[in-house]
Amino acid sequence: MTQDTHRARKRFGQNFLQDQGLINRLVHLINPQPEDAVVEIGPGQGALTEPLLQTLTSLDAVEIDRDLVALLREKFQGKPLTIHESDALQYDFNQLIDNQPIRVIGNLPYNISTPLIFHLLDYQTAIKDMHFMLQLEVVERLAAKPGTKAYGRISVISQYYCDVAQCFLVPPTAFHPQPKVMSAIVKLTPRPFSIRVQNDDLFIRLVKACFAQRRKTLKNNLKSILTSEQMQQLDCDLSLRPEALPVEMYVKLTNTIDALWGADGLLDSPKKKTIGKKHKKDVQK
Numbered sequence: 083m084t085q086d087t088h089r090a091r092k093r094f095g096q097n098f099l100q101d102q103g104l105i106n107r108l109v110h111l112i113n114p115q116p117e118d119a120v121v122e123i124g125p126g127q128g129a130l131t132e133p134l135l136q137t138l139t140s141l142d143a144v145e146i147d148r149d150l151v152a153l154l155r156e157k158f159q160g161k162p163l164t165i166h167e168s169d170a171l172q173y174d175f176n177q178l179i180d181n182q183p184i185r186v187i188g189n190l191p192y193n194i195s196t197p198l199i200f201h202l203l204d205y206q207t208a209i210k211d212m213h214f215m216l217q218l219e220v221v222e223r224l225a226a227k228p229g230t231k232a233y234g235r236i237s238v239i240s241q242y243y244c245d246v247a248q249c250f251l252v253p254p255t256a257f258h259p260q261p262k263v264m265s266a267i268v269k270l271t272p273r274p275f276s277i278r279v280q281n282d283d284l285f286i287r288l289v290k291a292c293f294a295q296r297r298k299t300l301k302n303n304l305k306s307i308l309t310s311e312q313m314q315q316l317d318c319d320l321s322l323r324p325e326a327l328p329v330e331m332y333v334k335l336t337n338t339i340d341a342l343w344g345a346d347g348l349l350d351s352p353k354k355k356t357i358g359k360k361h362k363k364d365v366q367k
């Protein structure tokens with residue numbers, strides 16, 4: 083199979099970049115340096131892979147589509163590209179983390195963008211930055227400020243772990259086949275914490291519970307995890323809606339709940355989430 087005969091697979095969200103000006107703009111934004119440890123998610127037919135390989139001394143890529151893996155191996159034969167045929171959602175990125183933080187890039191399939199970002203946050207201590215092309219609506223949610231309609235669970239969680247910057251818009255005409263919606267580039271940079279959450283799992287549970295029904299008040303939403311007696315002990319106006327609280331308030335609430343009752347003292351059963359914990363090695367940033 084060649085690039086010309088490959089039929090884009092909808093189930094893998096295949097919209098291939100074809101606008102060379104835009105590809106150059108994105109690569110310029112990423113600003114790869116020869117020794118960077120870059121990981122590309124979903125290289126597809128290599129639209130970004132090719133210009134990246136002009137600078138990088140090595141590049142890792144994770145691609146789920148077996149046909150594209152074969153195509154890429156042939157196209158980039160002799161180049162310092164290692165392709166991992168795998169589902170990025172299941173992939174253990176520890177395999178690619180050595181003694182320097184990785185840089186992750188990808189024109190992501192829209193259907194996996196949110197779970198993939200959550201999966202990658204598991205490794206946030208070993209990630210230098212992430213540049214993604216996503217559906218504009220998702221980028222707006224990632225970057226949303228408190229008090230806005232777009233501010234929600236993904237805004238709070240991603241902005242706690244990373245600096246989030248919306249970079250530029252990408253029209254449907256930049257792709258083949260063309261998607262129905264606008265896209266945008268987002269840069270996520272994991273950063274040191276100003277206030278640290280004491281229990282990451284509890285933080286994820288709390289934020290999820292608070293935004294379960296965004297039209298309801300915090301008090302109503304928190305009923306799923308806290309008794310009314312517990313709620314009375316919190317120093318927080320629970321008559322507010324979840325979008326009113328800034329990220330720091332979610333961090334403070336988490337730490338108060340953790341100190342008072344611990345994760346096991348809540349009403350819902352514990353969920354296993356490990357954001358920030360999968361990567362234990364010490365990486366110099």
Ligand code: SAM
Nearest residue numbers: 094097098099124125126129146147169170189
């Ligand atoms: N990077 C290429 C480009 O810009 O033209 C392709 C982008 S296309 C939107 C998404 C790519 O991600 C496809 O190559 C698709 O096969 C791959 N993909 C889809 N789901 C994936 C997954 N779960 N894990 C790894 N790759 C995936």
